[in-house]
Amino acid sequence: MKEQLTKVTAPIRDKRFCFYGAGSMAEAILRGIVEQGLAEAGQVSVINRSDDQRLAELNSRYGVVIPAGPADKDRFLAEADILFLCMKPKDAEEALGRLTGLSKEGQLVVSVIAGLSTETIERLIGRALPIVRTMPNTSSTIGLGATALCFNGQVSEAQQQLSVDIFQAVGITTIVEEPMIDSVTGLSGSGPAYIYYVMEALMQAGIDLGLSPESSRELTIQTVLGAASMVHQTGEEPSVLRRKVSSPNGTTQAAIEVMDRHDFTSTIIKAVRRSAERAREMGAELERSTTQ
Numbered sequence: 001m002k003e004q005l006t007k008v009t010a011p012i013r014d015k016r017f018c019f020y021g022a023g024s025m026a027e028a029i030l031r032g033i034v035e036q037g038l039a040e041a042g043q044v045s046v047i048n049r050s051d052d053q054r055l056a057e058l059n060s061r062y063g064v065v066i067p068a069g070p071a072d073k074d075r076f077l078a079e080a081d082i083l084f085l086c087m088k089p090k091d092a093e094e095a096l097g098r099l100t101g102l103s104k105e106g107q108l109v110v111s112v113i114a115g116l117s118t119e120t121i122e123r124l125i126g127r128a129l130p131i132v133r134t135m136p137n138t139s140s141t142i143g144l145g146a147t148a149l150c151f152n153g154q155v156s157e158a159q160q161q162l163s164v165d166i167f168q169a170v171g172i173t174t175i176v177e178e179p180m181i182d183s184v185t186g187l188s189g190s191g192p193a194y195i196y197y198v199m200e201a202l203m204q205a206g207i208d209l210g211l212s213p214e215s216s217r218e219l220t221i222q223t224v225l226g227a228a229s230m231v232h233q234t235g236e237e238p239s240v241l242r243r244k245v246s247s248p249n250g251t252t253q254a255a256i257e258v259m260d261r262h263d264f265t266s267t268i269i270k271a272v273r274r275s276a277e278r279a280r281e282m283g284a285e286l287e288r289s290t291t292q
């Protein structure tokens with residue numbers, strides 16, 4: 001893996017961005033672009049299938065451009081210099097089919113769709129285009145996202161840098177080879193949900209032990225925030241920090257022994273592997289269903 005440490009340097013003033021799909025990932029990224037000053041809101045358009053209220057909401061929050069009617073949707077798609085594919089995998093075939101005949105030479109396509117390969121995107125659109133496949137996560141919403149990117153052969157160096165700049169506006173970025181995107185999906189794409197799941201369990205445990213729901217919630221949040229920040233700020237390995245919490249024959253050791261007896265580590269590893277495998281399956285299903 002090659003780390004990308006480049007931070008956003010200059011605003012992009014000469015490009016039009018279009019978000020095709022207006023859900024949580026689209027909002028996370030467009031918010032970063034606008035609020036970090038990477039582009040003016042007037043350079044960013046967003047379209048979805050049918051929920052006009054959702055588009056109005058995005059317009060009022062960030063000032064981004066929304067369509068006045070169906071003709072605008074096609075115009076935004078056709079005129080975009082950078083087109084973000086932000087629909088669910090199940091909607092990709094229909095949505096990408098609409099781009100055939102609309103997409104223009106050299107238009108940069110940036111996909112966040114889990115499982116969908118650059119090759120399948122190119123085939124569904126029906127022409128050779130520069131395509132960036134990414135796997136961000138929902139923490140992009142608050143600028144703490146983790147995004148992996150890979151590029152097909154048509155993406156120029158300037159377009160690679162531009163893509164990195166965009167995702168740097170909402171967190172950290174890493175460039176990987178395309179097969180690794182599925183692994184990233186298993187780790188950091190789905191990862192926030194694993195941590196939320198652990199938090200749900202911790203909160204429940206606190207309540208079971210007699211704490212109020214409010215106290216249990218606050219203590220859980222601060223514990224997770226503090227632990228992640230400790231790893232980040234001290235640079236120490238989690239295993240080292242864990243040992244510092246664990247006194248011999250003390251309370252932490254007693255808890256970890258319970259986790260070990262229930263295969264905590266191997267359960268997490270299996271879960272991440274299954275998520276990555278599911279991403280591959282989803283890609284293969286899409287490939288199969290769209291070539292029949």
Ligand SMILES: NC(=O)C1=CN([C@@H]2O[C@H](COP(=O)(O)OP(=O)(O)OC[C@H]3O[C@@H](n4cnc5c(N)ncnc54)[C@H](O)[C@@H]3O)[C@@H](O)[C@H]2O)C=CC1
Pocket residue numbers: 020021022023024025026047048049050051086087088089091094095112113114135136137138189190
């Ligand atoms: N939610 C997450 O944690 C992550 C999601 N992803 C990927 O991001 C993509 C989007 O996910 P979410 O934002 O969570 O989904 P979402 O369900 O919140 O949003 C999907 C959007 O696509 C639009 N859409 C669907 N079909 C369309 C069509 N034919 N034309 C125009 N718009 C259409 C919908 O109207 C909706 O606005 C998915 O492919 C997912 O794999 C990637 C990383 C993390």
Ligand SMILES: O=C(O)[C@@H]1CCC=N1
Pocket residue numbers: 114185189190
């Ligand atoms: O669950 C999913 O399929 C998407 C991809 C990564 C996170 N959420």
